[in-house]
Amino acid sequence: MRTNLFNIVLLSIFLTIGSTNVYCQDSPLKKTIIKPVTKPTTTAVEKNKPNPIVTDSIKKDSAKTKKAFLDGKVKYKAKEFTKIDQKKKNILLYDTAELYYQDVELKSGIILLDYEKDEVYAGRIKDSTGKYTQFPNFKQGANVVEPDSIRFNFKTKKAIIWNSRSDQGEFKIKAALTKKENDSVYFLKGARFTTSKDVDNPEYYFQTNKVKFVPGKKVVTGLTNMVIANVPTPIALPFAFFPMTKETSISGILLPSYNDSNTRGFSLQNGGYYFALSDQYDLTVLGDYYTNGSYGMRFESNYAKRYNYRGNVNIRFENLITSERGFPDYSKQNIYNIQWSHSRDAKANPNSSFSASVNLGSSTFFRQSINQNNIGSNLNNTLNSSVSYSRIFTGSGPQSRLAITATHSQNTQTQQIDMTLPTLQYSVDRVYPFVKKDGVRKGFFKNINLQYDLSASNSFTTTDSLFFRPQMFENARVGFQHSIPLNTNFKLFKYFSATSAVNYREVWYLKTINRQFDTNQNKVVDTQVNGFDAFRTYSFSSSIGTTVYGTFNFKKNKRIQAIRHVMRPSVSYGYTPSFEKYYDTYAADGSGTMVKEYSRFEGGIYGAPGNVNSNSVGFDLSNTFEAKVTDKDSTKTEAKKIMLLNNLNLSTSYDFNADGKRTLAWTPVRVSGGTQFFDNKMNLNFGATLDPYAVNNSGQRINKFNIDNGGSLFRMSSANMTINYSLASSENKKTNKSNNPETIRNGGREDDLFGKPITGNIQRSMFDDEDTDNKKESESDFFNYTLPWDMTFAYALTYGNNNRENKIIGNSIMISINADLTPKWKTGISTGYDFVQKGVTFTQLRFERDLLSWRMDFNWTPFGNNANWGFFIGIKSGVLSDIKWDKRSTIIR
Numbered sequence: 039m040r041t042n043l044f045n046i047v048l049l050s051i052f053l054t055i056g057s058t059n060v061y062c063q064d065s066p067l068k069k070t071i072i073k074p075v076t077k078p079t080t081t082a083v084e085k086n087k088p089n090p091i092v093t094d095s096i097k098k099d100s101a102k103t104k105k106a107f108l109d110g111k112v113k114y115k116a117k118e119f120t121k122i123d124q125k126k127k128n129i130l131l132y133d134t135a136e137l138y139y140q141d142v143e144l145k146s147g148i149i150l151l152d153y154e155k156d157e158v159y160a161g162r163i164k165d166s167t168g169k170y171t172q173f174p175n176f177k178q179g180a181n182v183v184e185p186d187s188i189r190f191n192f193k194t195k196k197a198i199i200w201n202s203r204s205d206q207g208e209f210k211i212k213a214a215l216t217k218k219e220n221d222s223v224y225f226l227k228g229a230r231f232t233t234s235k236d237v238d239n240p241e242y243y244f245q246t247n248k249v250k251f252v253p254g255k256k257v258v259t260g261l262t263n264m265v266i267a268n269v270p271t272p273i274a275l276p277f278a279f280f281p282m283t284k285e286t287s288i289s290g291i292l293l294p295s296y297n298d299s300n301t302r303g304f305s306l307q308n309g310g311y312y313f314a315l316s317d318q319y320d321l322t323v324l325g326d327y328y329t330n331g332s333y334g335m336r337f338e339s340n341y342a343k344r345y346n347y348r349g350n351v352n353i354r355f356e357n358l359i360t361s362e363r364g365f366p367d368y369s370k371q372n373i374y375n376i377q378w379s380h381s382r383d384a385k386a387n388p389n390s391s392f393s394a395s396v397n398l399g400s401s402t403f404f405r406q407s408i409n410q411n412n413i414g415s416n417l418n419n420t421l422n423s424s425v426s427y428s429r430i431f432t433g434s435g436p437q438s439r440l441a442i443t444a445t446h447s448q449n450t451q452t453q454q455i456d457m458t459l460p461t462l463q464y465s466v467d468r469v470y471p472f473v474k475k476d477g478v479r480k481g482f483f484k485n486i487n488l489q490y491d492l493s494a495s496n497s498f499t500t501t502d503s504l505f506f507r508p509q510m511f512e513n514a515r516v517g518f519q520h521s522i523p524l525n526t527n528f529k530l531f532k533y534f535s536a537t538s539a540v541n542y543r544e545v546w547y548l549k550t551i552n553r554q555f556d557t558n559q560n561k562v563v564d565t566q567v568n569g570f571d572a573f574r575t576y577s578f579s580s581s582i583g584t585t586v587y588g589t590f591n592f593k594k595n596k597r598i599q600a601i602r603h604v605m606r607p608s609v610s611y612g613y614t615p616s617f618e619k620y621y622d623t624y625a626a627d628g629s630g631t632m633v634k635e636y637s638r639f640e641g642g643i644y645g646a647p648g649n650v651n652s653n654s655v656g657f658d659l660s661n662t663f664e665a666k667v668t669d670k671d672s673t674k675t676e677a678k679k680i681m682l683l684n685n686l687n688l689s690t691s692y693d694f695n696a697d698g699k700r701t702l703a704w705t706p707v708r709v710s711g712g713t714q715f716f717d718n719k720m721n722l723n724f725g726a727t728l729d730p731y732a733v734n735n736s737g738q739r740i741n742k743f744n745i746d747n748g749g750s751l752f753r754m755s756s757a758n759m760t761i762n763y764s765l766a767s768s769e770n771k772k773t774n775k776s777n778n779p780e781t782i783r784n785g786g787r788e789d790d791l792f793g794k795p796i797t798g799n800i801q802r803s804m805f806d807d808e809d810t811d812n813k814k815e816s817e818s819d820f821f822n823y824t825l826p827w828d829m830t831f832a833y834a835l836t837y838g839n840n841n842r843e844n845k846i847i848g849n850s851i852m853i854s855i856n857a858d859l860t861p862k863w864k865t866g867i868s869t870g871y872d873f874v875q876k877g878v879t880f881t882q883l884r885f886e887r888d889l890l891s892w893r894m895d896f897n898w899t900p901f902g903n904n905a906n907w908g909f910f911i912g913i914k915s916g917v918l919s920d921i922k923w924d925k926r927s928t929i930i931r
Contacts, residue, residue, distance in 0.1 A: 112151065113138040127154035133163065134172065139192065141179055146188075147172030161187035181253050185216070195220050202226075203237055206253060208915045209280070210237040213249070224251040230265075231257065231280075233915035234891045241890050242266045242913075244278070256280065280917070289314045292324065293920040299927075301360060302408070303329035310336075318343055326408060332359045334408055349380035349394070356408060373406055375399030378425075389430045396423040401450040401502050421448040436467045453502040462494040468525075486526040493519040497643050517643040518546040530582060538580040546572045550638040555625045562626060564641075573620050573639055575647050583608030583658075599666040599677050610656040617647035650701070656691040686711040698741035704730050706755060720763040728752035737841030757837040758848075766828035791832055791852045791868055827857040849873040862888040880904065891915065 114120070118133030128150060131137065135149040137158065147163035160174040176183045176190070176199075186201035197218035204211045214228030226249035234240035248260035257280040264273040294309025310324035319341035326334040334356035342348035354375045361368045378396035398421055400406075423446035431438045441463040447456045468487040470479060479485050495517055500510040520543070527537045550571045551564045586605040592598055620639065623632035639646040663682035687710050696703040710725040731739045732747035744753040836848035852870035859865055864886045870879035880902060886895040894911040912922025 111139075112153070114149070114151070116149075126152075128152045135160075142190070142192070143177040144174065144188075144190075146174035156192040158190050158192070159188070183216075190218075204253075206251075206257075208233050208917045209257070210234065210240075211251070211257075212237045222252055222255075224253070225249070226251055229259075232891070233913060233918060242892070245270070246278075292322070294325075295922070295924040297924075297926060299328065299408075301330075302332045305329070305332075305408075326356075328359075328408070330359050330362065331357075332408060333357050345383055346386045347380065347382045347392075349378070352377040354399075354403070354407075356403075356406075358406060358408065371402075371406070373400035373403045375403045375407075389432070390428065392427045394425040396425065396446070397421045398423050398446050398448060401448060401453045404450075419449060419451050421450060422446065436469055438464065438466045440464050455498075455500050455502065455505055457498045457500075458495050459498065460496065462492070464492040466490045482526055482528045485528060486524065488522060488524045491521040491523075493521075493644075495643050515641070515643040516548045519644045520544045520546075534582050534584045536580070536582045538578075540576065540578050542574070542576050544572060544574045545639070545642070545644045546570065547639060547642050550642075551640060552638065553622075553624045553636045555627060562624065567638070571638070573617065573647050575614070575617055577612065577614040579610065579612040581608055581610035597668055599668065601682070602664045602666075604662045604664075606660045608658045610658070612652065612654055612656070614648060614652040616649050616651045618649050620647045621649050651695045652693065653695045654691050654693040656689070658689045659687070661686040681714060683711060683713045702731055702739060702741055706730070707752065716763075716765070719765050720761065722759070722761050724757075724759040726757040727755045729755045733840075733842060753839070754837070755840050759833075759835045761831070761833040763831040764829070767826050791830055791854045791870070825858060827855065829856075830854045846874060850879060852879060856884075864888075 112129075114129065114131055114135070114137045116131035116133055116135040120132075121130040122128075123130070131149040131151075133147060135146050137144045137149050137151060139151075139158075142158075144158060144160055146160035148161050150159040152158070160176070162170045162173050165171050170186075174183075174185055174188050176185065176188050176197075182204065183199060184203040185199045188197060188199045188202075190197040195218070197216075199216035199218065200214070202211075202213050202216045209231050210233065211226070211229060211231045213226035213230075215226070217225045217227075219225065228247055229249045230237075230240075230243040230245050232240040232243035234242065237243075243265050244259075244262050245265050246259040246262040250258045257278075259278045259280075260276075262275045262278045264271045290312055292308065292310045292312055294306040296305070297307050298304045305326060305328040307326045308324050309326075310322065313321040313323070315321060319339060322336075322338040324336040324338070326332075334354070336355075337353045338350070339352075340348075340350045352375075356373050357370070358373065359368075359370050376396060376399055378394050380392065380394035382392050384391070401421075424443060426441060426443040428439065428441040431440065442460050443458070443463070444460045445458045448454070466489055468489045470484065470487045472483045472486055473479055495515075497515045497517075498510055499513065499515075504510050521541065523539055523541045525537065525539045527535065530536045548568070548570060550567045550569075552567050553562060553564050555561070556563045583606060586607070588603040588605070590601045590603070592600060621635045621637050624634050624636060625632055626634050635649065637646040637649070661683065662685060665680050665682050666677040667680055669676070669678040688707060690707040691705045693701060693703055693705075707728040707730070708725070709728065710723075712721065712723040714721055729739070730743055730745075730752055732742050732744045732749060732753065734740050745751050830853070832852045834848060834850055835846065838845060838847040850870060850872045852868070854866070854868040856864065856866035864884075866884040867882070868884075869881040871877070872879050878901070881900060883898045883900070884895070885897070886893070889911075891913060892911060893914050896907070896909050898907040899905050906927045908924075908926035910922065910924045910926075912924070913919065
């Protein structure tokens, strides 16, 4: 009956307005003529009031009061016309119709409100060309549905929807017929859901006939089949469950990927579970298993508290088995790696801070890991860690600072580990004893200041095999260092700046050594002596320097108008007396003759006092060169400044007390410099060591000038040069710097000269930096005539001549190029060549295809110790990230 009434009204409008067509997916309409009405303005229908009831003083009327048809006000409007039929209790809106009632907002081409039954009908209409337009837009609360037509009951909250379209998070859902039971449950028939932008013509979707849909919570389906390019695939599930939530993350299973290895067999990698523990922290547990018994476990957690701190923790453990038990090449080893990064917001507490950057573990982890392919980490020879806490103490007196730091340095080649647990630094700010209350510091005496510094450290040196075992702590070195520097600075002859300083240092040790000849072992041995001991030293230093400016002007009509040269020469002097009283003698053999000297403080963490006078003067000269050139832009009147040389530094020193045997008077001259070219895109840095002394046949420096030995004034003992160049096409302004902090922390580079890293079989997409939504519509998806590209170039040259080898010991070039063959196709290559070893360095080829809702990539390292390949295709959306095919070869090391 309701359907027939609706059809009658629609057909009546059609017959009345002539060429205007109305569409609804109900049964055929009956012909009825309705007179057109004028366009009313936006009005509201008040609640229908019941007839007044007459009460009898003797007997009450048993008749019940009739309830109002509607429970609230209705607001509506339409562009073409609005018709109110009081007899049939309905309101008809046509063309750009809008209706607002309770929490429902409805916009459509045509709307019919039956306020007696509390029902509303909406549908689309045809324009003059016969095309359907003005699709209904139904919004109730936060849920939005865009169907072809809809029928909704305000009281029961039930609805029937034809060809509904709805966005639920990353999902887009379309159903041929939808039945809305209540505010929280929908039943769909002939439904498809996808993450594609175009739900009407998606590149893929999941097709199912039976769906129970709870907005914002879940989707439960019956038999579900995956369809790609409108072609059904064999991929099907008897039922499926898709969680939907407004939360940023939810817990769930992480499906593993299948792989195989010639050395370890078949495997499942990166399977596990994600725990969304709270809004402030989470936990990911991942595992790998190989059929030969090898396995790996990873625990990853991110945590953050807004305006306070943030960080992440990664713990990795792998049990690696090679070959099979009983074979000669069988081996089994355990490797691990621990990473922790923590940073604190400076606004949380301005007087204290805490930070951590930890990267420690097995020295062979990055070379042997079954689930780590990071060439930068593999080539890195050191792992470093630091955890520090600092606090500033303020009060009526001088301000003081306290810093407690734990450090770790690990050489992955020698497997030596140096660790401090902890290092304490305490300092009191400078005090100016001769400054009056006005605070003016001018002159020699008023600038005299002193401060106090305390350093304490507990240091260990061990190896991988003894790390955090009792043997590690037996050789701990503990020490305390007190330093009181007395400084001043002043002007000399108006143009010179001078400084002077006297430093007093006192060192405390809890362990010293006693060196003597052991007749039983027939060698010299050191015996550890426990107990407090200390030594005290002092030194004096002074320096004077100035700045000299020089400008060379050229004719105004020249391209180069002027060159500016800035020199900063300085001379420094330092004196440290000999502290022979802290030295003893010992017998080098069984004769008992005391001929050797040693200090009982040798091997201490803060060193031992010197037994030789140091009386030296140092020379330093820094230079910068700038030029003023005529700007290419003729509209600019002022010259443009460019840097010719950022720095050109020379330094050396002379020791007045050098004896010519243990020490030589002159130290080698160190020359270093750097500059930039091509609008600061190319960086050039160079350095050289010039030694004035000759060397003997053993390669040792002798007390004879090189020029007196038949050579030149200076002998170049070493030199180096590096060039880094980055450029990109005008269409591609982005750089190829990595946004993966773990790559840099593990020793990798910011750029991709060592390729794109793969951690846990996950490679960063080359499309991540692009805004594909803002791509010009005129760009072809097949051919990109602009061809955006970027390139990174690095060259290193090292010369060695310490032992008269006089040869190039390092000469290599590396290059990385990325280019867009089309807007959807990206390719890249990282390679290089070593001219000394005469071979190609690390090489990686990369290809990636943007398949709209999907991503496909292929990377290949064709040769070398890290030869491998990998292919990946999968859905971009995080909700369906487990729908993928990931096949990667295992690196054989």
